[in-house]
Amino acid sequence: MDDEAMDDGEDLSPEDLEQLTQGLEQIRATVGSEAESGMTDKDIKDALYHYYFDIQQSLNWLLEEQARKHAAQERRAAREREKAQKLAMQKKAAEVNARLSSGPTRKKGAGSSDKAAGTPISKPAPDTQQQLDISALNLDTPEGTETPPDEPPPKITIAREKVLEEARKALEGTGDKKGVSLVVIGHVDAGKSTLMGRLLYELGRLDEKKRIANERASSKIGKSSFSWAWEFDGTTEERERGITMDVALQAMETPHRHITILDAPGHKDFIPNMISGASQADCALLVVDAATGEFEAGFDRGGQTREHLLLVRSLGVGQVIVAVNKLDQVKWEQDRYEEICSLLRPFLIHSGFQPSKTTFVPVGAMAGINLAHRDNPEATPLKAWYGGPTLVDLLDKLEPPTRDIIAPLRFPISNVFKGRSSGTAVSGRVCSGLVQVGERLRILPGDESAIVRSIEAEEDSLQWAAAGSNVTLYLTAVDPVHLNIGSVLCPLTDIIPLATSFTARIIVFDIQVPITAGASVELFHHSRDVPASISRLLATLDRASGAIIKKNPRVLTKSASAEVQISLRGSTYSSTSSRVQPIPLEPFGTNKEMGRILIRRGGETVAAGIVLEVTENANTN
Numbered sequence: 001m002d003d004e005a006m007d008d009g010e011d012l013s014p015e016d017l018e019q020l021t022q023g024l025e026q027i028r029a030t031v032g033s034e035a036e037s038g039m040t041d042k043d044i045k046d047a048l049y050h051y052y053f054d055i056q057q058s059l060n061w062l063l064e065e066q067a068r069k070h071a072a073q074e075r076r077a078a079r080e081r082e083k084a085q086k087l088a089m090q091k092k093a094a095e096v097n098a099r100l101s102s103g104p105t106r107k108k109g110a111g112s113s114d115k116a117a118g119t120p121i122s123k124p125a126p127d128t129q130q131q132l133d134i135s136a137l138n139l140d141t142p143e144g145t146e147t148p149p150d151e152p153p154p155k156i157t158i159a160r161e162k163v164l165e166e167a168r169k170a171l172e173g174t175g176d177k178k179g180v181s182l183v184v185i186g187h188v189d190a191g192k193s194t195l196m197g198r199l200l201y202e203l204g205r206l207d208e209k210k211r212i213a214n215e216r217a218s219s220k221i222g223k224s225s226f227s228w229a230w231e232f233d234g235t236t237e238e239r240e241r242g243i244t245m246d247v248a249l250q251a252m253e254t255p256h257r258h259i260t261i262l263d264a265p266g267h268k269d270f271i272p273n274m275i276s277g278a279s280q281a282d283c284a285l286l287v288v289d290a291a292t293g294e295f296e297a298g299f300d301r302g303g304q305t306r307e308h309l310l311l312v313r314s315l316g317v318g319q320v321i322v323a324v325n326k327l328d329q330v331k332w333e334q335d336r337y338e339e340i341c342s343l344l345r346p347f348l349i350h351s352g353f354q355p356s357k358t359t360f361v362p363v364g365a366m367a368g369i370n371l372a373h374r375d376n377p378e379a380t381p382l383k384a385w386y387g388g389p390t391l392v393d394l395l396d397k398l399e400p401p402t403r404d405i406i407a408p409l410r411f412p413i414s415n416v417f418k419g420r421s422s423g424t425a426v427s428g429r430v431c432s433g434l435v436q437v438g439e440r441l442r443i444l445p446g447d448e449s450a451i452v453r454s455i456e457a458e459e460d461s462l463q464w465a466a467a468g469s470n471v472t473l474y475l476t477a478v479d480p481v482h483l484n485i486g487s488v489l490c491p492l493t494d495i496i497p498l499a500t501s502f503t504a505r506i507i508v509f510d511i512q513v514p515i516t517a518g519a520s521v522e523l524f525h526h527s528r529d530v531p532a533s534i535s536r537l538l539a540t541l542d543r544a545s546g547a548i549i550k551k552n553p554r555v556l557t558k559s560a561s562a563e564v565q566i567s568l569r570g571s572t573y574s575s576t577s578s579r580v581q582p583i584p585l586e587p588f589g590t591n592k593e594m595g596r597i598l599i600r601r602g603g604e605t606v607a608a609g610i611v612l613e614v615t616e617n618a619n620t621n
């Protein structure tokens, strides 16, 4: 472009100059000022001149150029980071060698205080599971946020009683908005991400500039119909394929609620990610596609509408809003809306949702119809027959479930990444109890512990977080090698059992091949899934009363309720080669959120259940 760059418009005709000025104004209106966009007037004029004043082509080129520059900067920064990391590792290795050669430096009466002091000499994890999990960690340091040298870990500054009192007040919700977390579920392409992207825009949480950028960039790769979804589908692969693959987290405010949104993938290949999202949620928003044949495809056997509903209910979600979307595709016909509601209602009841906790709302995600406002000009055909609540009206009435803040802390890790300021960060949901800055926590499985350096929720820094909060904990005094997705953080004095075998009460889904004793399955518990087997069929039970119908049945068929023994695969044998890593879980009677399980086989969810008793507790062995 330099060859053709123009010289201050000296050779231009008055018409060309006019076009140049207008083009500059229009591009500026889209990209913002020089400070905001990093584009000088000269860059823009050169592009306009080069593309014969075609604004669209000039803008595309400018955006591409900017992306190229940014990528080059990132590559440079990555190289520098790598160099710095190598140097730091060499330094650490030299320190370790020096320490090892001068003998152990255990402090007086220290017990485990080597860890408290953040001693960097840490044994590699003895088991393969922990080593394998490391590959799932996202340990990249964001640009310009290199880890500062170790600071002393923070101390607890607020008394436990005071934290409890504050947490109780916050949960009562006096003055403050009540907080709920919402998982967005539904068949692939129902419009979940579009709905949530558009909703954020309607609520003023997505600004015009970002919207235009998403629109432009999505149309550039021929995916303009997904532009609203881009707010949630952030990765290149998700955007190119036009599907959600992992759970995306965002927050929004309605007049009386603060809502954490977990946008789950609809595609059946990503059900494990959907389960991880659902296990962090209080309520669900089911999105269904009203277009002819599409609702049916999602609702039939093999579609995700049924499976998602059963999964969220099995994981303890009791409230659901059903958004009947894409009604524009059927000319906003009331009959179609009612047909869909009448097909879903009995299924919802059958799946265990109380009618009083189930609501329906007609919406058009793409055009923003009946999301936050009723006055959309395109809503006229809907208004002819619908005068009920908008989606936001319904979201505003979601009730948070009872939170158990007295129980010991249980924080199952759903993600591990390099912290922004320092240390390692883990994100997830506080399932029970409280966590506060300065607290030392045990990481299970394993013998390690870590200190909470800081707590963050949607970029707010907190001193403590209570049951029901989705937060990020920044940890210190721990080697990140010990932090794995699926591990659970607990108080040092009240740790969760580590099970290799347990009994459970399960409900069998609509399966075609019956379950026999010894069946190999995948066991899902929060964000962890492990190979297991249904080692014994103990009894079939009456679904309503729980009374035993038959002891030691030979098989379990669809819709059966049963008591079974589940063993992590290999754990029933004594040879060390087949030993498996135990997983942290708790009987449902002790801790509801830690006592729910899902069982899958061959890519299909075959049963859901609750843990009755941990029969092989690796902690007490």
Ligand SMILES: Nc1nc2c(ncn2[C@@H]2O[C@H](COP(=O)(O)OP(=O)(O)OP(=O)(O)O)[C@@H](O)[C@H]2O)c(=O)[nH]1
Residues within 6 Å of the ligand: 186, 187, 188, 189, 190, 191, 192, 193, 194, 195, 225, 226, 229, 242, 243, 244, 245, 264, 265, 266, 267, 325, 326, 327, 328, 329, 363, 364, 365, 366, 367
């Ligand atoms: N006509 C019409 N199309 C819509 C509407 N809402 C979403 N879509 C389209 O439906 C397609 C799928 O939308 P997404 O938001 O990606 O669907 P999703 O449910 O998030 O998809 P996954 O997360 O991959 O399961 C896109 O092409 C959207 O433009 C709507 O209200 N009307």
